[in-house]
Amino acid sequence: MGSEETQKWMDAMQDEIKSLHDNHTYNLVKLPNGKKVLENRWIYRIKQESNSSYPRYKAILVVRGFRQRKGMDVKTTFLHGDLEEEIYMKQLDGFQISGKEDYVCRLKKSLYGLK
Template identity: 30%
Template sequence: MGPFPLADPSGSSIAELPASNAAIEPVPPVTANQPTPHPMVTRSRTGTFHPKIPTDGTVKYPFARALLAAVTDQEPTCFSQAQKHAEWRAAMTEEINAILKNNTWTLVPSTPSQNTVGYKWVFRIKRTSDGRLERYKARLVAKGFHQQPSIDYAETFSPVVKPATIRTVLTIAISRGWSLRQLDIKNAFLYGLLKEDVYMA
């Protein structure tokens, strides 16, 4: 068999495709009044249509009531936000006084040849075990990613406790019936000896 033409409703030929031995079954025409095979009542069948309101794509979800208490005490993300509130100003003053009391740094004039490390204030709200507000905590931290190897540091060390050590201590305390207490240190300073001079603005 040779190729046969495909025709549009007007009768003109559109394209020619090679005929195959497979029989092509005709598709029954779809009529507008053809009944649907299921009895489901839809909005389009009942004539119920809601108007389409254009939006900017923002999806707003209902806010959980349990989180409303936490929203009232938000932690500031920068100094300009924290200085507007007296409790955060008091926390920053306490941090600066502790740093000065421990002689953490010495003020020196800046020179262009120095690699200067930046700083950032970190603000946290400390809470008790039942969720009540305990105090406001402000930390003045150095931006360590500004340091350069062989200039500001040669090696690094992070004194972090291992989870296995915590589990061992808890296991011994439980087996011997000891009481456990948790405490929060306001200012912890590591007395590490730095061989390099680190300059922080």
């Protein structure tokens, strides 16, 4: 991957993080005793917009929800809908907040990948 393409993917990830922040998707907290933390990963897509000759690089953060405990019912009918359940996710690799590296994200809104 060339440095120009790498920068486009980094910009796409920054855009996704900004969107999550603007939508108040999570708070950084210390993981409470006895709680499990879910992993996350990035999904990358290149979209060709019909009104542009340039492709758009899109990065989507997804929760690896297959690790949720059995029987946990998280309603994801509306993406970014408010969550009532306590769900914790690792901070994003490469984007940890300085001084809070041991904190986790307590999800306030739903993300792709939750069960």
